[in-house]
Amino acid sequence: MTPIHSLRFWIGLPLALFILNFLLTFHNVWPTPWIRYPNELSIELAILVLLLAGYAEWVRLPGKTALFWFTLLLLILVLGRYADVTSPALYGRPINLYWDARHLPNVAAMLITVASPWLVLVIITATVLLLGGLFGLLRGCVGILWNGFEPTLTRRLLAAAAAGVIALFAVGKASQKLATEYWFSLPVSPVYTGQISFALEAMLGAGRHLPPSPPLDSDLGRLQGEDVLIIFIESYGATVFNNPIFAERLAPSYEQLGSAIEETGRGVASAFVTSPTFGGSSWLAHSSLLSGIELHNEGHYQLLLASERETLVSLFKRQGYRTIGLMPGLQKAWPEGAFYGFDQIYNEASLDYQGPAFGWWHIPDQYSLAKLHELELKNQDRAPVLALFPTTASHIPFLPVPAYQPDWAQVLTSEPFPPEALQDSLAKRPEWFKLGDAYVTAIDYELTWLTGYLGEWAPEDALFVVLGDHQPSANVSGDRASWDVPVHVISHNSAVLNALVEVVLRPD
Known part of the structure; x- marks a missing residue:
């Protein structure tokens, strides 16, 4: 039985798309590190599916190397999404990789000192397992999506569905009467482009200047020599x-x-x-x-x-x-x-x-x-x-x-x-x-x-x-x-x- 005739394929493909969409749109459960399902769509997933379907249609089917790099790209987007929605919930402000990253070793050292050894071990082990499990989950979902690009019918159905989702987003942005853009989660890619832009500005010194100092010419007379x-x-x-x-x-x-x-x-x-x-x-x-x-x-x-x-x-x-x-x-x-x-x-x-x-x-x-x-x-x-x-x-x-x-x-x-x-x-x-x-x-x-x-x-x-x-x-x-x-x-x-x-x- 070919994949297109398999019941398992038709169950697995929508499920894989649902999981990928969730991993790019989840919200934070304030004020914890946990996440929740928001019932929103990912415009980035739709764009990626359309691009891959077009590549498979007019050039060739993507190979295993492309599958790996696509999975890695999604992992980076998912981690960026997590940092973007979790940082305000835990710390009250957006993350700033350029300035915050240099303080991470000291923060980690402080937490390791304060936390019990078993808790540190549990956190490290859980982090490694979660990252490995997340990559494996993404690899499995992307593999199912890859199989969907092989049959002409499903490839074109995926392209049509992705194009329809993109159209809903575009219409909502262009129309004042239709609010379909609110069906979508905020994209993840601007998180990275914003961080890169800020880092470049900071390294090049663009826009960096200090405002004038207030006058500091008091004789401190009212203090009368007090400590x-x-x-x-x-x-x-x-x-x-x-x-x-x-x-x-x-x-x-x-x-x-x-x-x-x-x-x-x-x-x-x-x-x-x-x-x-x-x-x-x-x-x-x-x-x-x-x-x-x-x-x-x-x-x-x-x-x-x-x-x-x-x-x-x-x-x-x-x-x-x-x-x-x-x-x-x-x-x-x-x-x-x-x-x-x-x-x-x-x-x-x-x-x-x-x-x-x-x-x-x-x-x-x-x-x-x-x-x-x-x-x-x-x-x-x-x-x-x-x-x-x-x-x-x-x-x-x-x-x-x-x-x-x-x-x-x-x-x-x-x-x-x-x-x-x-x-x-x-x-x-x-x-x-x-x-x-x-x-x-x-x-x-x-x-x-x-x-x-x-x-x-x-x-x-x-x-x-x-x-x-x-x-x-x-x-x-x-x-x-x-x-x-x-x-x-x-x-x-x-x-x-x-x-x-x-x-x-x-x-x-």
Whole structure:
């Protein structure tokens, strides 16, 4: 029996086309890595089928080599589709291969360190099996399609069907009355053409320029020589207030923070500001604040580092401040730091933490601040300090997180935590598809040590700027979440707070 007379052939051909269409049109099940069937058509599959049918009709039947390369092309399109629909669901923004790819090794190393060995093994094995299985599935479907090009009747039926699908798409695009283009999924190929175009522009420097810097000529007179601590709480986004569950769980910590501010005679002004980044790339937020220029991508960041622009660091240095970068997450050399000209950078090594490590980020944030206090802030006879402190504990995957140590002197020792509290902290691991609970736990820790420091150790005349660098990833912050982050300015200095309220902020 020839293929065209086989019942198996007539069942297999539509099924193969259905599977191929699904693999080029699936949507994401937010906020997970899973996919769902969207009941849409792929214009790219229709075009490919028509081209292959035409080639088979007027030239010759495609051979096995062409079958392999066609399968590989489809695999690339499927992977591009997955990245395109999954990245916004998990991270809140489209993927950018040119800038994101260079950070993948560090991200992978971090996740390997935090995850258990068996989970890493399962993920690697599953990835290899899935890619192999996906290629095998595509190869089987393409093989059935190839058989359909051999008989003249089915070849011409496939060509006619593909041409009809393309016509529906074209009519929908051209007509205002017919909406048939909405039957189709967004094509996958523009994902790659867009990435290639962006990469070429970035490498050639096309369109890359920095906007002008704001004037940085203040004499800082309102500060009256106060210490200024800029604390970027990692992943501290507006979702802590906008998500009712998060807000309810964190309410006691905010009440305690408010009490510590009030009891120490301080005031606070709070607002939301829009971060230049979402779900990651914290350095863009840090540099945007220090430079006064919105840096939305790595290209602008590199341009800034190659410039001689003024920053808050240089401004404060001119006014006699000692400028410090408190960088507990800095594990390697940081040549970019030369741009800012900090008088002192405390990285992981120089902070000399002797206690237990907590995941990829070894040093508890409470320890980092306690160490800064011991080395720089506790002495009275000194220059005022400007310190930039990006925290690490609330970095994804948020756990394990240290316990808060009420005895700030103890946290500087080699045994900073009671054994039971330490064991309990290290035993907590993130649920990778349900990170909200871990996120709240991490933010609660950040608020707790900040409350403790304000209540007991903080220099009386210090001004604190506490803000988020970006929202947490979309699987925590929610679908279509804003890019807003909270900012709190805490100080005894009412002149500064009143000026901020009048010009920039609104009181909380």
